[in-house]
Amino acid sequence: MLPPTRDTIPRQLAFELPLDPRYGREDFLVSPANEAAYALVESWPRWPDTVTVLTGPPGSGKSHLASIWASRAHAWTVSASEIGKGQVPHLISNGALVVEDVDRPEGRDEAALFHLLNLARERRCPVLVTSGRPVDAIGLTTPDLRSRLRLAPGAAIEPPDxxxxxxxxxxxxxxxxxxxxxxxxxxxxxxxxxxxxxxxxxxxxxxxxxxxxxxxxxxxxxxxxxxxxxxxxxxxxxxxxxxxx
Missing domain, CATH: 1.10.8 (Helicase, Ruva Protein; domain 3)
Known part of the structure; x- marks a missing residue:
């Protein structure tokens, strides 16, 4: 009998076990591509405005930085697509909030988002907004919301060196x-x-x-x-x- 070849050896079953990403501060790798965004998160609570915008391509570390800030600020985290106008007072009541993926149009309620940012300013609730693209490129149709996010201070994460x-x-x-x-x-x-x-x-x-x-x-x-x-x-x-x- 011929010895088994690599092609005839049965493959092991590969089970897809979930690997939770590590979002601790010590796990974030700082480089020139993201140091401005990291410095922005580290500068809290000395932010110049209630709303702060963090932009960067998918997988660039936005969620990691948002998680670091959420841990420091005891903030809740919610996707922009999950925000409805009736939920706004409850979300703001926590005192700090991360709104992720505002650039995704699916399910995005611009009126609710604008109401949230206004109420956050009124109640001095810091809000960190993340986006995969610059504000002018995400297709917002509500001028006041677009203006509010465009004027908000923030930082961009560049592709990694x-x-x-x-x-x-x-x-x-x-x-x-x-x-x-x-x-x-x-x-x-x-x-x-x-x-x-x-x-x-x-x-x-x-x-x-x-x-x-x-x-x-x-x-x-x-x-x-x-x-x-x-x-x-x-x-x-x-x-x-x-x-x-």
Missing amino acids: EALLRAVLVKLFVDRQLVVDLRVVDALALRIDRSIGRAREIVTALDRDALSRGRRITKPLVLEVLARLGLAGDEDESEDGPGNS
């Missing part, structure tokens, strides 16, 4: 208790978008593939997964050798 992306990749592997060679981090950092969201997506895919195949995460596996996602170019993989797979 290379150093931050590498640090985030290392942290994502550590969070999953995965030990990888630095060549794995290098191969990823050189090929993926400079997006923390994309980094998280690919580390999740690598973890799942490695577990299902009973393999370590090596550079050949990285290139295979990236190729499947249309992100890897041709490269000589011989340096890792068959024994490392």
Whole structure:
């Protein structure tokens, strides 16, 4: 009988166990791309206005910073799409509030949002608003709401620089208790978008593939997964050798 090949060895079942992101202050990696936003959160309660706006692309760390502030301010957190006019007094009654994803139009009640910001100012309730895009680009149709958010102080998170992306990749592997060679981090950092969201997506895919195949995460596996996602170019993989797979 021929010995089993890699293709004939049954794959392990890979169970998708939820991995809770760590949103503590000590888990936030500060770099030139996000230091202004981090400084803004750290400057509370010396904010110049009741409403503050934090912008940045998906996966850039907005929710992490909002969570850090919510912990300090004992704030409730709610999605903008969940706010109705009848809920506003209750939301403001807590004394501090995070309103996430104001840029998403699905379910967004602009009249309720404007009422919330007015009542927050009246009652001196700080509100941190997060958005994936600048206020002028999110398609608000209520002029007063658009003006209120445009004039609010805030900070933008820029796409991560290379150093931050590498640090985030290392942290994502550590969070999953995965030990990888630095060549794995290098191969990823050189090929993926400079997006923390994309980094998280690919580390999740690598973890799942490695577990299902009973393999370590090596550079050949990285290139295979990236190729499947249309992100890897041709490269000589011989340096890792068959024994490392």
